[in-house]
Amino acid sequence: MGKDFSRGKWVALFHPPIYDFTAYDLWLRPLGLYRLGAYIKNYTDLALFLFDYMDRSSPLAPPTKSRKYGTGKFYKERVEKPRFLKEVKRYFYRFGIPRASMEAFMEKFPPPLAVFITTGMTYWYLGVKEVVRSVKKIWGNVPIFLGGTYATLMPSHASQFGKVLKGEAGCESVEVLGALSGRRFPCGDEPPAAFELSRAPSTVTATTRGCPFRCTFCASFLLHRWKKRPIWEVLEELEGAVKLSIKDIALYDDALLVDAQGHFKPLFREVVRQGWNLRFHLPNGLHVRFVDEEVAWLMKRANFKTLRLSLESVDEEFLKERTPKLRLEEFERAVFHLEKAGFSRREMVAYVIVGVPGQRASSVLKTLDYLEKIGIKPSLAYYSPVPGTKDFQVLVHEGYFPPEHDPLLHNKLLFPYSGYSPIGEEEFEKIRKRAFEIAFNLRA
C-alpha cells in the first residue's frame, strides 16, 4: 500500500460479484478500474485499493479449477432464482469472492473519500446492489460513483445505486477524481493501466475503443466512440505488463483489425521486434475481413494463442441484414491466411450467434454443419437484448420491453422463453448438444 489509508484519504474501487446462471473466467478483468487506478496513482496523492470480487488470484478467493493461460472457473454459491428468470431450468448462482470474506476485509479499512464501482452486463446489476449494500453497511454514507456497461446503457436504473459517470474513455470519472483530489489533470493520453492492482499472471488491455460497424444486436457503438489508441501508448502499457512478469494478455478490442495498415500492423511489428515473452488472446471475435497474409503472420510471430473468429452465421441473408462485418468468403480467406501462417484449424474457434429475434434454429444448425465440415470448433454466443441497439428498439416497439422493465430480462438464457425468438427450449437444447458434440470431436 505505502500511501495514507486514513479516513477520507483514499479511494475504493470495486469490481462486483456476478449473479447469473453461468459465468467463466475468460480473462474477466476490470480494465476500466485499472485505468482509473492509473490516473489516481499518477495524478493524485490519494491511496487506492481495488476490491475485485472476480479476481481468482486474490488470497480471499476460494480455490477453483484453473485452465490454460489464466482462464478458469469462478467460485460459486447457489442462490435463489429471481422470479423473472423462473422459466429457465437451471440453477442460479452468485459467482466471486464470498460476501462475508469481502466484508470482513473491507472492515479493516476506514471509510474512503469515494467509491467507484465498475459494472458489466445490464442483467448483472444484482452484484452492484450487493456491493452498494456492503459499502453502506461498513462505511456509511460515502459518495458512490458507477461506470461501465450497465451504468452507461441504463443510467436511470443504475442511478438508484450511485452517481452514474459517462463520457468517452472515462473522462467524467477523471473529472470527478480531479474534483475529489483538488488537482486538475487531462483526460486524453492515458497512463499505462495499473495492472499491478491484481496479482494474476494474466491481464487485459485494448488497443482500440468501440467499433465502426453497426450490427443490429451489438452495443459497442453506444459504449465507446471508435478510436485507435496511440501505438506508443499501447507499447508502454505492454512493457509495463512485461515488467510485472505477466505472461498472458487478452485483448478486449471490438475492432482490433480495422485499419490494420495504420494500427495493428505497425503495433505488432514492434511487439515482434521487442521479442517480449508474451502470449496474446482474443476473447472477442476477430473481424475476419481484415485478416490478410501479414496480419496472420504477425499474429503467429507475436504468439497469439486464442483465436476466436467472428462468423455468426453462414446465412447470407442474415449477415446482410444484421451484420455488415463479413461475408462467408471473407471467413474462408481468413482461415486460409491463418493456416498458411502456421495456425491449425483446431486452434481456431468461430463464434455462432443464437437467439437473435427472427433467427431460426435451422439457420444455426446449418452454420454448425458448415463448421464441422471445415474442421473449426463453434462457440455459441447467446443473444442478449441490449438497450439502445436496433434489435432492442424493435422489441420495445413490439411490446416485449416496457419502459420500466427489469434488466434481469436481458439475460442471455431467456430468449428460448421470450416469444421474440423462434428458437424454443427444445430446439435450443438441440443446438447446444450439436455444438458441444462438434467442439468435443474437434478438440485440440
Ligand code: SF4
Ligand atoms: S462488428 Fe462486432 S463489435 Fe462491431 S458492431 Fe458488429 S458485433 Fe459489434
